Amino acid sequence: MPKLIRLKDGEAFEAQDLFADVADEDAIPAGPVILSLTRFQAEGDALIGAGQAVGVRIEAGESVEDLAYDLPRLALVALVFPKNTDGRAFSSASLLRQRLHYAGEVRAVGDVLRERALFMMRCGFDSFVPTDGSTPAEWAATAERYRHVYQPAQDGRTPAFAERL
Amino acid sequence: MYRYDSIDKAIVEDRAQEFRGQVSRRLTGEITEDQFKQMRLMNGLYLQLHAYMLRVAIPYGSLNSRQLRRLAHIARTFDKGYGHFTTRQNMQFHWIKLAQAPDILDSLAEVDLHAIQTSGNCIRNVTADPYAGATAEEVDDPRVWSEVLRQWSTLHPEFSFLPRKFKFAVTAAEHDRAAIRVHDIGLILHRNDEGELGFEVAVGGGQGRTPYLAPTIRQHLPAGSLLSYSQAILRVYNRHGRRDNKFKARIKILVAALGAEEFARQVEAEWARIVAEQPDADLPAIELARIRGAFTPMNFETLPPRSAAFDAAKAGDRAFARFVRNNVKVHKQAGYAVVEISLKAIGATPGDISAEQMDAVADLGERYSLDDIRVTHEQNVVLPHVKLDDVPALYAALEAAGLASANIGLISDIIACPGLDYCALANARAIPIAQSIAQHFADQDRAELIGELKIKISGCINACGHHHVGHIGILGVDKKGEEFYQLSLGGSGAEDASLASILGPALPANRVPEAVDQIVERYLALRQGEERFLDTFRRVGMAPFKEAVYAEAH
Ligand code: SF4
Numbered sequence: 035m036p037k038l039i040r041l042k043d044g045e046a047f048e049a050q051d052l053f054a055d056v057a058d059e060d061a062i063p064a065g066p067v068i069l070s071l072t073r074f075q076a077e078g079d080a081l082i083g084a085g086q087a088v089g090v091r092i093e094a095g096e097s098v099e100d101l102a103y104d105l106p107r108l109a110l111v112a113l114v115f116p117k118n119t120d121g122r123a124f125s126s127a128s129l130l131r132q133r134l135h136y137a138g139e140v141r142a143v144g145d146v147l148r149e150r151a152l153f154m155m156r157c158g159f160d161s162f163v164p165t166d167g168s169t170p171a172e173w174a175a176t177a178e179r180y181r182h183v184y185q186p187a188q189d190g191r192t193p194a195f196a197e198r199l
Numbered sequence: 200m201y202r203y204d205s206i207d208k209a210i211v212e213d214r215a216q217e218f219r220g221q222v223s224r225r226l227t228g229e230i231t232e233d234q235f236k237q238m239r240l241m242n243g244l245y246l247q248l249h250a251y252m253l254r255v256a257i258p259y260g261s262l263n264s265r266q267l268r269r270l271a272h273i274a275r276t277f278d279k280g281y282g283h284f285t286t287r288q289n290m291q292f293h294w295i296k297l298a299q300a301p302d303i304l305d306s307l308a309e310v311d312l313h314a315i316q317t318s319g320n321c322i323r324n325v326t327a328d329p330y331a332g333a334t335a336e337e338v339d340d341p342r343v344w345s346e347v348l349r350q351w352s353t354l355h356p357e358f359s360f361l362p363r364k365f366k367f368a369v370t371a372a373e374h375d376r377a378a379i380r381v382h383d384i385g386l387i388l389h390r391n392d393e394g395e396l397g398f399e400v401a402v403g404g405g406q407g408r409t410p411y412l413a414p415t416i417r418q419h420l421p422a423g424s425l426l427s428y429s430q431a432i433l434r435v436y437n438r439h440g441r442r443d444n445k446f447k448a449r450i451k452i453l454v455a456a457l458g459a460e461e462f463a464r465q466v467e468a469e470w471a472r473i474v475a476e477q478p479d480a481d482l483p484a485i486e487l488a489r490i491r492g493a494f495t496p497m498n499f500e501t502l503p504p505r506s507a508a509f510d511a512a513k514a515g516d517r518a519f520a521r522f523v524r525n526n527v528k529v530h531k532q533a534g535y536a537v538v539e540i541s542l543k544a545i546g547a548t549p550g551d552i553s554a555e556q557m558d559a560v561a562d563l564g565e566r567y568s569l570d571d572i573r574v575t576h577e578q579n580v581v582l583p584h585v586k587l588d589d590v591p592a593l594y595a596a597l598e599a600a601g602l603a604s605a606n607i608g609l610i611s612d613i614i615a616c617p618g619l620d621y622c623a624l625a626n627a628r629a630i631p632i633a634q635s636i637a638q639h640f641a642d643q644d645r646a647e648l649i650g651e652l653k654i655k656i657s658g659c660i661n662a663c664g665h666h667h668v669g670h671i672g673i674l675g676v677d678k679k680g681e682e683f684y685q686l687s688l689g690g691s692g693a694e695d696a697s698l699a700s701i702l703g704p705a706l707p708a709n710r711v712p713e714a715v716d717q718i719v720e721r722y723l724a725l726r727q728g729e730e731r732f733l734d735t736f737r738r739v740g741m742a743p744f745k746e747a748v749y750a751e752a753h
Contacts, residue, residue, distance in 0.1 A: 119237065120442060121359065121361060121437060122437060124357045125434055125437050125438050132476055133472065133476060149238060152354070156356030157356045179217050180209075180210060181213060182209050186477075186479045187356045193479075194206045195482055195483065195486035198486065198489060
């Protein structure tokens with residue numbers, strides 16, 4: 035089982051992943067699941083109605099705006115990095131937090147590297163499935179490497195211009 | 200010069216520290232070259248044909264003497280005693296050892312220099328008018344806005360993994376010395392009819408294999424909205440730019456595919472939402488004022504507009520008079536001049552500068568130019584604030600340092616990329632071609648007779664040598680393993696921007712200087728009045744030049 039790192043109140047720790055990541059061709063198991071956007075749009079209502087916890091997996095080319103009305107019912111949103119150099123999920127996460135006011139879990143999945151920890155956390159990701167075997171301590175160390183940041187973002191850090199006041 | 204505060208310093212130090220860790224993980228074998236590649240490319244470190252190359256950012260081409268001395272020190276200690284200024288106003292060191300790269304970054308950080316975002320698919324070093332703060336043409340100092348962009352784009356959480364690299368250029372003058380129209384975003388500062396400061400925003404210019412001139416998507420953006428509007432452009436690009444083909448991934452392809460109007464509509468819609476939901480998307484006025492105030496004040500003396508010493512030297516020394524004609528430009532302040540230092544001595548490598556020359560320029564900049572030194576995208580250096588009284592002494596010192604070539608803007612002031620001598624992507628060499636053309640036109644009287652003529656040479660289709668916007672552009676191509684050169688005519692990267700068109704079949708290296716000569720002779724025969732080569736070309740078209748180069752071959 036891949037490691038899941040969660041972030042809470044500025045602390046990174048290893049957590050148990052209770053969610054089954056369900057491929058489109060697989061049957062839906064009992065318990066918490068993560069579905070693709072298409073599958074969620076087809077079957078999500080019924081599952082949620084039946085009391086199952088459902089998260090949605092958004093591919094890099096898909097729009098988080100398509101989830102706008104469903105967000106309050108979702109257990110999590112997983113944003114896919116198809117390659118670690120593909121930065122679309124950074125925009126998706128920012129939009130989820132800033133524009134769609136989503137307060138639930140935003141999970142980084144796919145090719146997720148420690149080197150990106152700072153960027154991910156700043157854009158509002160709060161859980162991560164790293165592909166490079168990072169421990170929570172390594173993850174946190176990378177994310178905290180910079181004592182200052184220039185931009186206001188979703189992590190609430192005070193940007194340089196505000197520190198300078 | 201923008202003076203770093205403790206926050207700016209800490210960010211650069213933290214980056215150097217981070218890179219040290221990454222290099223040590225690589226050297227111990229904890230990570231593979233493939234994994235390391237992503238990290239080193241975020242720090243301007245490339246693996247080239249013979250060694251690592253480190254690209255140091257020179258934000259908007261602006262340096263002080265302390266920084267330039269440090270670059271000299273690095274050239275001497277870690278490289279072969281020289282550095283190379285690029286067409287992006289950066290400096291490259293071509294002979295770097297990986298194990299020493301962290302020490303270099305530490306050494307740079309001590310003088311507020313770094314290699315952050317000098318490579319990778321992120322927002323790169325911002326380029327600006329090298330005459331900023333010195334030219335009477337400008338409505339405001341573009342360096343202030345360039346610095347605003349530098350800070351905002353540094354480690355940007357959302358826009359550090361774009362489809363492709365992304366380059367801003369800023370000018371505030373009518374005369375475009377920053378090649379605004381061939382950048383991903385070109386910003387032209389102006390005042391509107393109400394007298395308000397704002398930007399004309401051009402998006403989607405670029406060179407490479409499919410060159411485009413950037414169309415204007417907004418005539419007037421209030422200056423204070425620069426960051427929120429940039430955020431909107433970058434967000435549209437980050438989400439919708441192509442990622443399936445690296446040759447189609449630049450924003451110019453997205454803008455061309457959507458059309459400038461539709462692209463502008465999407466940006467405006469995104470911008471409206473950003474402004475509504477993010478009150479802190481733009482810097483508060485107080486921070487804009489702080490950044491402006493952090494630039495060293497220029498305490499110009501009140502001087503008469505003419506200098507007797509300067510006039511006497513001009514009258515008495517023909518070489519000095521030639522230098523003045525070509526390298527000395529008008530300053531906004533009476534009694535001052537902008538002095539360009541050519542790095543294009545006949546036979547030299549365009550943009551190369553030795554450690555000794557860097558030290559010499561640093562000393563001269565400190566003594567004669569209010570400690571302000573600039574790098575141009577044409578690979579020369581500028582001392583922007585020299586008293587006319589001091590120009591003769593400065594000239595003498597430049598001569599002693601081998602830096603007094605009086606050829607700015609002339610046919611031997613050639614832009615060339617590193618080409619096959621260094622670059623792994625090259626098809627052909629660029630530097631020796633530049634040298635052979637410069638040698639062919641070494642006669643300075645003839646060069647002046649020819650007048651402004653910009654030759655730009657790239658060693659491959661990536662166009663780092665800006666051949667698409669050369670009055671004469673030269674592109675290295677590979678023909679069955681042999682180096683050939685395709686000439687094109689009529690490009691311009693200035694305010695009259697245009698893309699060059701191909702002259703005809705590619706030529707072997709030894710034919711290039713001769714072909715340039717044939718083009719030049721035809722131009723001189725056709726020229727009317729004060730026409731530059733570019734003007735004549737635009738008037739008469741390609742045919743006479745084609746004939747001049749290819750006719751006798753039949
Ligand atoms: S134009 Fe080609 S050869 Fe020249 S530096 Fe760029 S990539 Fe290398």
